[in-house]
Amino acid sequence: MDDSYPHPTSSAAQPLAPGEIRLSQARVGDRGVIGAVGAPDAQGRGGLDAQELERRLLELGFVEGAAIEVIHEGAIGHDPIAVRLDDMRVALRRKDAADVVLRLAPETAQ
Amino acid sequence: MSTATARIALVGNPNSGKTALFNALTGSHQKVANYAGVTVEKKEGIITTASGRTVSVLDLPGTYSLRARSPDEAVTRDAILGQLKGETPPDVVVCVADATNLRLVLRLILELRQVGRPMVLALNMFDIAQRQGLRIDLEGLARDIGAPIVTTVATRKRGIEDLVAQIEAKVEALAATGALEAPNTWHEPSPAEIRQAHAEAQRIMKAHVRPAERPDTLTGKIDGVLLHPVAGLAILLSLLFVMFQAVFAWAGPLMDGIEGGIGALGGLVATVLPDGLLQSLIVDGLIAGVGSVLVFLPQILILFLFIILLEDFGYMARAAFLMDRIMGGAGLHGRAFIPLLSSFACAIPGVMATRVIDSKRDRLTTIMVAPLMTCSARIPVYTLIIAAFIPNQTVWGFASLQGLVMFGLYVAGITSALAISFIARRLFWRGQVEPFLMELPTYKMPDAKSVLRNLWQRAAIFMNRAGRIILPLMVLIWVLSTFPYPPEGATGPAIDYSFAGQLGHLIHPLFAPIGFNWQMTVALIPGMAAREVAVGALGTVYAVANAEEAVGTLAGALSADWSLAMGLAFLTWYVFAPQCAPTLAVVKRETNSWLWPTVMFAYMITLAYLAAMGVYHGAVALGWG
Numbered sequence: 001m002d003d004s005y006p007h008p009t010s011s012a013a014q015p016l017a018p019g020e021i022r023l024s025q026a027r028v029g030d031r032g033v034i035g036a037v038g039a040p041d042a043q044g045r046g047g048l049d050a051q052e053l054e055r056r057l058l059e060l061g062f063v064e065g066a067a068i069e070v071i072h073e074g075a076i077g078h079d080p081i082a083v084r085l086d087d088m089r090v091a092l093r094r095k096d097a098a099d100v101v102l103r104l105a106p107e108t109a110q
Numbered sequence: 111m112s113t114a115t116a117r118i119a120l121v122g123n124p125n126s127g128k129t130a131l132f133n134a135l136t137g138s139h140q141k142v143a144n145y146a147g148v149t150v151e152k153k154e155g156i157i158t159t160a161s162g163r164t165v166s167v168l169d170l171p172g173t174y175s176l177r178a179r180s181p182d183e184a185v186t187r188d189a190i191l192g193q194l195k196g197e198t199p200p201d202v203v204v205c206v207a208d209a210t211n212l213r214l215v216l217r218l219i220l221e222l223r224q225v226g227r228p229m230v231l232a233l234n235m236f237d238i239a240q241r242q243g244l245r246i247d248l249e250g251l252a253r254d255i256g257a258p259i260v261t262t263v264a265t266r267k268r269g270i271e272d273l274v275a276q277i278e279a280k281v282e283a284l285a286a287t288g289a290l291e292a293p294n295t296w297h298e299p300s301p302a303e304i305r306q307a308h309a310e311a312q313r314i315m316k317a318h319v320r321p322a323e324r325p326d327t328l329t330g331k332i333d334g335v336l337l338h339p340v341a342g343l344a345i346l347l348s349l350l351f352v353m354f355q356a357v358f359a360w361a362g363p364l365m366d367g368i369e370g371g372i373g374a375l376g377g378l379v380a381t382v383l384p385d386g387l388l389q390s391l392i393v394d395g396l397i398a399g400v401g402s403v404l405v406f407l408p409q410i411l412i413l414f415l416f417i418i419l420l421e422d423f424g425y426m427a428r429a430a431f432l433m434d435r436i437m438g439g440a441g442l443h444g445r446a447f448i449p450l451l452s453s454f455a456c457a458i459p460g461v462m463a464t465r466v467i468d469s470k471r472d473r474l475t476t477i478m479v480a481p482l483m484t485c486s487a488r489i490p491v492y493t494l495i496i497a498a499f500i501p502n503q504t505v506w507g508f509a510s511l512q513g514l515v516m517f518g519l520y521v522a523g524i525t526s527a528l529a530i531s532f533i534a535r536r537l538f539w540r541g542q543v544e545p546f547l548m549e550l551p552t553y554k555m556p557d558a559k560s561v562l563r564n565l566w567q568r569a570a571i572f573m574n575r576a577g578r579i580i581l582p583l584m585v586l587i588w589v590l591s592t593f594p595y596p597p598e599g600a601t602g603p604a605i606d607y608s609f610a611g612q613l614g615h616l617i618h619p620l621f622a623p624i625g626f627n628w629q630m631t632v633a634l635i636p637g638m639a640a641r642e643v644a645v646g647a648l649g650t651v652y653a654v655a656n657a658e659e660a661v662g663t664l665a666g667a668l669s670a671d672w673s674l675a676m677g678l679a680f681l682t683w684y685v686f687a688p689q690c691a692p693t694l695a696v697v698k699r700e701t702n703s704w705l706w707p708t709v710m711f712a713y714m715i716t717l718a719y720l721a722a723m724g725v726y727h728g729a730v731a732l733g734w735g
Contacts, residue, residue, distance in 0.1 A: 059175045061308075072333065072337040076436065080546060088213075092548070093438070096546065
């Protein structure tokens with residue numbers, strides 16, 4: 001582990017690198033670190049502007065470098081999901097999770 | 111040395127045990143009110159220090175950031191910044207942190223540092239941190255955040271004296287210098303600044319906190335069951351079933367007791383006061399009126415007991431998780447689940463409970479549909495009409511037809527609420543979907559004392575509302591149903607000649623198309639006070655004394671006078687109609703505008719009218735006219 005969170009090297013708007021998936025596509029058991037946080041397409045969402053969601057995600061601990069693991073999903077459409085995020089647990093909808101890029105740990109990378 | 115009361119404010123992340131610490135600090139010296147102009151609960155208490163100084167303590171709503179997202183969080187921000195209307199800024203900020211979950215609160219502390227007010231950090235739940243083998247270098251941490259640290263276990267009142275001493279030291283230092291520690295440089299952080307703060311918080315964590323040797327695994331194990339896609343939902347439904355059983359079965363004897371007590375009080379007052387207007391005002395207006403609301407107190411207390419227990423245990427966030435997709439399909443937020451659940455007892459606490467919903471639109475939608483949930487005030491009306499018109503027979507070999515109709519009325523309420531919120535989303539607030547982001551807190555054993563205190567506060571708030579809103583309404587409705595007196599030699603019931611009676615006759619043509627006779631419309635007017643009052647009012651019009659006890663007699667009178675179609679139309683009306691002025695008044699208070707109660711009244715009465723008309727004419731076509 002690094003001594004501090006790295007500053008983002010890639011924005012979530014950019015294409016995904018190998019071994020990266022959007023948190024919205026992750027399944028239970030997928031784990032790794034957060035690669036990027038931010039809106040994939042700023043036009044895509046309605047009332048809440050993309051930066052606002054980015055700030056809320058950041059405030060709840062979704063920050064580049066944080067350890068993350070998907071631990072539960074809902075019964076209908078596998079939505080929402082619950083993740084372990086460093087020392088805490090957070091629930092979110094897949095739609096909002098699209099703004100988080102998950103860099104899969106080597107053993108779970110597809 | 112000034113003798114003015116020093117003021118401190120408690121701030122921290124949600125689930126940090128902030129309220130437990132507030133209780134430990136202030137004991138029973140606390141009161142709950144509202145902040146001026148906003149419907150956010152204000153919890154304030156008093157502590158007396160060892161040296162005899164009094165300090166007032168404000169328990170601010172929990173938040174992850176001073177950048178407020180909800181009305182609750184805006185109060186926290188404004189209070190800390192000293193911008194809250196009618197409030198003086200706190201002298202000292204006490205930041206409460208869950209010692210086992212420091213990462214996010216460290217970032218909040220960095221924001222609080224920018225405000226420049228003197229600060230003390232209370233590392234709460236320190237016993238759990240120790241049990242987990244979490245090592246925190248308190249001196250180093252205190253140096254890095256620039257504030258003294260006190261370790262506390264609020265539920266066991268450990269560290270409270272130390273905390274008070276540190277607060278007092280800060281207060282004295284402030285009084286001596288008369289200046290804040292640093293100028294206020296706080297501004298809303300940009301995403302880049304939040305990332306920077308996270309990096310700084312991470313650095314502080316690395317430097318002073320060694321990870322737990324035995325991290326909590328219990329929460330994960332419990333979640334494995336409670337959040338299981340199938341078992342989790344089954345457990346939630348069973349919990350709801352037990353809750354409803356409790357609300358309706360356990361509350362019964364208590365409600366009978368309250369009814370008896372109110373009746374006895376009315377009888378006693380009636381013997382003391384001379385017959386006449388004053389006696390009628392006090393007995394029929396005030397005592398009976400307040401009694402008709404008070405009688406719901408046992409149900410509300412039992413419901414709140416369950417809600418508080420589940421909340422303190424940490425289950426409510428899980429319930430919101432399990433229900434989010436189901437509620438979300440109708441355009442509601444997962445958190446709307448709790449307020450809608452409360453509305454089954456009474457829409458008033460339900461509307462008040464919508465404060466947990468951050469987003470204004472989600473909250474308004476929830477408020478708008480809350481009164482469609484079958485509140486317990488509808489039950490006497492449903493029971494009466496079902497007893498009068500639905501034969502007591504068994505269908506499919508096991509189910510009671512009357513029970514099925516009752517169940518159908520509940521289902522009608524729930525489905526219409528979901529449909530209305532779905533339509534509201536599609537038509538008015540299209541695309542405006544707020545994110546659903548929620549911490550799932552660590553499970554904790556609820557603390558009996560704090561549960562009871564919380565329950566008492568809920569009850570006090572409900573009674574206060576009942577007193578201030580319902581009492582004047584009751585007097586108004588009493589006036590309408592009492593004056594003017596019937597003329598000499600009148601033959602009909604007295605209410606027929608009153609304003610309420612005249613109004614009932616006046617609006618009767620409007621209700622003829624949905625099958626109501628004039629007796630029904632007359633009963634609707636006093637029934638605006640609370641739904642179940644309609645039973646008593648029907649009793650008055652049909653001259654059945656003590657209608658609420660003699661349901662059988664009244665049901666007999668109704669089945670002789672009404673057709674089945676009329677009975678069904680009346681039932682349908684009561685599923686949807688806004689027959690509850692107190693609910694409208696609470697919506698006015700909670701939304702701070704006349705617009706929303708007006709919208710609520712308009713849509714509910716339209717829905718009730720159309721549905722009752724459909725049911726009436728459908729039933730007539732089936733030959734039940």
